[in-house]
Amino acid sequence: MPNDLRLDGKAAVITGASSGIGSETAHALAREGANVVLAARREERLQELAGSIEAEYGTEALVAPTDVTDEEAVGALVDGAVDAFGGLDVLVNNAGLGRGSGVEDLSTEDYRTMMDVNVDGCFFATRAALPHLRETEGNLVFIGSFAGQYPRPSNPVYAATKWWLRGFALSVSSRVGEDGVAVSVVNPSEVRTEFGGEESFEERFEEGEVTEPDEVAAAVAFAARQDRSMVSELDLYRRDKFSGF
Template sequence: MSSTRDNQRKTVLITGTSSGIGLAAVVAAAQAGWHTVATMRDTSRADALRQAAAEAGVADRVEVRQLDVTDPASVAACLDGVLAEHGRLDAVVNNAGAGHVGTIEQESVDDVRAVLEVNFFGVVEVVRAALPHLRASRGRLITVTSVGGVVGQPFNEAYCAAKFAVEGFLESLAPVAATTGVRVTLVEPGAVASEFVANVNVDTSAALEAAGPYAPALQRYLDRTQNAFANAQTPAEAAATIIEALDTERPALRMQTSQTARGFASTKLTDLDGSATLALTSTWVS
């Protein structure tokens, strides 16, 4: 992809880069000419990223730093380090997040809070810390949400609540940030073949046994999800949309990563009374 911006000395920070979309986005950004700061909570998991960067011939444009989005001190230390070394921050890609499957009757409010802590408040923390630096560079603020931030999905109540919150937060921030030259973009993947699903840590047998009256619906949901991810796009395909958001002169507020994701999101965005959305998602469980 040809860039419409001069990226030779520009620095992008990407969160959640040990695998999946984040790892692919680091490599793609470096290939596009960005100096790329790849952050992760546990830097001992950086081997796969370093190997991918080396194989792509961009290891010299990638640096790994520790950043835990749920720890304000970690966020501040990481950003301070980037600014001290590079003198600028031109873009941030919020990618860190964690999946979650469950329904509210069978989990605690603390479980829900934990999901929002990573997927919503982690984004808020990084955005708050990064905005002064992005304002100085008239930079980009890109956040990977999900089609689950547009369409509520069965057994994803907490996760979709977090992603809905991210979408509302950044849609509201976008016109304000634009007055200071910062462009905000939401990148919405559908199913992506990555470790994200495995990291949800659902023990299917145990979950079905504990599901009680929801067991038939959960079984249908899990079957449908397994089929969806069997036909998922690759992390590299999803990451290409992130690079488009980085390099396009005027990126859209919302950018889906596939035609499937666009079709799914459009169901909700043209559904004023919610009936079409409910008709669609109800087929997942009944």
């Protein structure tokens, strides 16, 4: 790969970095030469991930325990990244979760948790990062979902948060594109991670049966490397996804 398509010396913040897509994204960006700031609530996992990244790729990996629903904590996360690396080149809005299922049975607590993390957390991180991404003409990447493009009868509220995310990302793109900021949304279908309710997708699906986290991470790295044109949306679906329609 030509050097101008790598991320050598770039600084990237990844939310929800402690497992799954976030963890694999941290590896993917560090493999391309980026210094990464790892944000999530589970500090022990972040410490293990940081050690692995620094040992394997020789880039810096900073641990930043962060609850994305806390706007002050998110502001401190971004400020800390800029202080450490002199700027910010990439933000990956990955933190997200699903709770419950149908509307009638969804508790108010689960409803608010999904809205707080999937919507507010994404807004707080984007708001904090944009001034710095303008300075570097950087890349803003959102982890969307198939559920944000097509009806999801199994969990309408989760789907609605992902529809919001796409609408927000594309609208932000229309505002900051003239400033040189690229905005990309990566939309996977089922990914074999800890995501899910009582039975996670990692437990439900065998390896290779659905999309793997490293496949999504590769798509994020591709989006993060763009330096002229940009990928607005990148759909990453398992091959049999449309067979049930």
